[in-house]
Amino acid sequence: MPASPSSPWKTADDRLKEREIKREAVLLAAARAFNERGFHNTALEDVAADLKVTKPTIYYYGESKEALLAACYRRALDTLDDVTRQSEGDAADARTRLRVLIIAYGEAILSIYGRCLTRVPDNSLSPPLRQELRAIKRTVDDRIRRVLDDGARDGTLKPTDTKMTAFAIAGALNAAALWFEETGPSSAQQIGEHYADLFVAALQPA
Amino acid sequence: MPASPSSPWKTADDRLKEREIKREAVLLAAARAFNERGFHNTALEDVAADLKVTKPTIYYYGESKEALLAACYRRALDTLDDVTRQSEGDAADARTRLRVLIIAYGEAILSIYGRCLTRVPDNSLSPPLRQELRAIKRTVDDRIRRVLDDGARDGTLKPTDTKMTAFAIAGALNAAALWFEETGPSSAQQIGEHYADLFVAALQPA
Numbered sequence: 001m002p003a004s005p006s007s008p009w010k011t012a013d014d015r016l017k018e019r020e021i022k023r024e025a026v027l028l029a030a031a032r033a034f035n036e037r038g039f040h041n042t043a044l045e046d047v048a049a050d051l052k053v054t055k056p057t058i059y060y061y062g063e064s065k066e067a068l069l070a071a072c073y074r075r076a077l078d079t080l081d082d083v084t085r086q087s088e089g090d091a092a093d094a095r096t097r098l099r100v101l102i103i104a105y106g107e108a109i110l111s112i113y114g115r116c117l118t119r120v121p122d123n124s125l126s127p128p129l130r131q132e133l134r135a136i137k138r139t140v141d142d143r144i145r146r147v148l149d150d151g152a153r154d155g156t157l158k159p160t161d162t163k164m165t166a167f168a169i170a171g172a173l174n175a176a177a178l179w180f181e182e183t184g185p186s187s188a189q190q191i192g193e194h195y196a197d198l199f200v201a202a203l204q205p206a
Numbered sequence: 207m208p209a210s211p212s213s214p215w216k217t218a219d220d221r222l223k224e225r226e227i228k229r230e231a232v233l234l235a236a237a238r239a240f241n242e243r244g245f246h247n248t249a250l251e252d253v254a255a256d257l258k259v260t261k262p263t264i265y266y267y268g269e270s271k272e273a274l275l276a277a278c279y280r281r282a283l284d285t286l287d288d289v290t291r292q293s294e295g296d297a298a299d300a301r302t303r304l305r306v307l308i309i310a311y312g313e314a315i316l317s318i319y320g321r322c323l324t325r326v327p328d329n330s331l332s333p334p335l336r337q338e339l340r341a342i343k344r345t346v347d348d349r350i351r352r353v354l355d356d357g358a359r360d361g362t363l364k365p366t367d368t369k370m371t372a373f374a375i376a377g378a379l380n381a382a383a384l385w386f387e388e389t390g391p392s393s394a395q396q397i398g399e400h401y402a403d404l405f406v407a408a409l410q411p412a
Contacts, residue, residue, distance in 0.1 A: 038329035040246045119327065123244035158407075164392065164400045167385065168378040175377025186370065194370045201364075202408035 019061075025051060026061040027075070030068040031116045039069060039120045069120060070129055076117035077136040079108040084143035094151030098203070099196045101147060102169060106192025109177045118177040141166055148203070157203040169199050225267075231257060232267040233281070236274040237322045245275060245326045275326060276335055282323035283342040285314040290349035300357030304409070305402045307353060308375060312398025315383045324383040347372055354409070363409040375405050 010018070029050045033042040044065055048055045062068040083104035090097050108114050122130050144166040151157025176191055186194075216224070235256045239248040250271055254261045268274040289310035296303050314320050328336050350372040357363025382397050392400075 038327050041329055121244050121325065121327070123247055160404075161400055164397065165404060167382060168401055168404055171381025171384075172374040172378040175381050176373060178377075179373065191370065194367055195374055198366075198371060198374055198405075198408045201410070202404045204407070204410075 023061045026058055027068060027071055028112060030058075030062060030065075031072045031112045034069065034072065034120050035112065035115050039065070039124055066124060066126070069116070070125055070133075072113050072116040072120075073122070073125070073133050076108065076111070076113040077133055077140070079111070079114070080105065080140045081136055083108055084140050087147060088143055093156045094147055094154050095156035095200060095203075098147050098151060098157065099200055101144065102173070102196040102199060103189065103192035105144075105170070106173050106176070106195060107188050109173050110180045110188035110191065115177045115180065118174045141170060144169060151203065155205060157200075158205045160203060165199075165203070169195075172199075229267045232264055233274060233277055234318060236264075236268060236271075237278045237318045240275065240278065240326050241318065241321050245271070245330055272330060272332070275322070276331055276339075278319050278322040278326075279328070279331070279339050281319040282314065282317070283339055283346070285317070285320070286311065286346045287342055289314055290346050293353060294349055299362045300353055300360050301362035301406060301409075304353050304357060304363065305406055307350065308379070308402040308405060309395065309398035311350075311376070312379050312382070312401060313394050315379050316386045316394035316397065321383045321386065324380045347376060350375060357409065361411060363406075364411045366409060371405075371409070375401075378405075 026047070029047050030042075033047050033050065037046070042065070044055050044058050044062075047062075047068075048058045051058075062071070084101065086104070087097050087101040090100070092100075109118065122133065125133070145162040148157060148160060148162040148165055152159040152162075172195055173192075176195070180188070180191065232253070235253050236248075239253050239256065243252070248271070250261055250264050250268075253268075253274075254264045257264075268277070290307065292310070293303050293307040296306070298306075315324060328339065331339070351368040354363060354366060354368040354371055358365040358368075378401055379398075382401070386394070386397065
C-alpha cells in the first residue's frame, strides 16, 4: 500500500530510490576524484569530504575504493557495450554505422565514467574482475571490427586491416578521454564528429 | 694516461662507461616492471630481484622509484622531442613529413620507455617535474600540428582542425602503446606504417 503524498514516512520504494540516488552520488564523486587525483592518491576521506558526509557513509554505499573503481569501470563498459550492440542491430550501410558508432563511443568514453576507465589503470582490480572487464572491452573492439568488415563487404568502406584500424579508432577516442575536460573548448559531440569525419575519410573507398 | 689493454685496473673512462651501462640496466628493468605490474604495485625489491642485485644497488643507480619513473619518462620524451624536431627540419612536402613523423613517433612510443610514458599516470611525479615534462609533450604536439598546418599550405594535406587531428594522431599511437607487446604479431614499424596510411588517407586533399 503506497503512503499518501502527505505521509512523513517514506515508502519502501522511496527508500530504494533514495538509496540509488545516494549511491550514484558516491560513485560520481569517486569517479571525479579518481580522474583528477589518480586512484592511488585518492583517499575515501576525500570522497566523503567532497560529499560532506562521513567515511562510513561512503563505505555503506561503496564498500571499498576498489569496489567503487570497479563500479565506475562497469558503468563505462556497460555504455560502450550498449552503443556497440545498437550499431550491430542497425540496418544502415557500414559507413553510416561507423560514423554513428564513433560519435556514440566518443560520448561514452568522454563521460565521467569513461574518463575513469581510460585514466585509471586496471591493475588495482582483482585479477578475476579484470579478466571479466577486459572481456567486455574485447567484445566492444570486436564489434568495431565487424562494422569495418561489413564496410568492405557493402562497399561503403575501403578494405583495411580491421584489427589495427579498430584499435586506432578506439585508441584515438580513448586518448581524447585523457585530456578532455567538460569545461574545455570542444564538446564530446564535437570531438566525436571530428574523429568520425577523419576515420570515415581515411576509409573512403577508392 | 690510458691503462694498457692487459691491465687488471679499470680506467676512469671504463668505470664511467660501466656505471652508464649499469644505470641503463636498472632503468630498463624498472620500466619493464612498471609496464607489466604498474607503478604502485612495483617494489624496488622486485626490480633488484629481476637484476639479481640488492636493493641498495638499485638506490645507488636510481635514487628512488619516483626518480626511476621520471628518468623513464624523460627518455621517452627526449626521443619524441628528437623525432618531431627532425620533422621540422625536413625539406620534404608536408604529406611525406607526416608519414615519416607518424612512423618515427610510433617507434618511440612503442619502445619500452614510450610504453612507460603511456601506461604509468604522471601523478606520482612531483608537480614541478610534471609541469616540465608536460611542457615537452606540448612541444611535441605543437610540432605535429605544424606539419598539418604546413600541409594545408603546400596543398599536400586537406585543411583540418589541426589541434584535434594532432590529438587524434598522437592519441591513436599512444593508445597502441597500451596493448603493444614486443612478442606480438605486429612490429612497431608495421603499426606505425598502418597508422601513417590511415591518417594520410584521412587528410587526402579533395
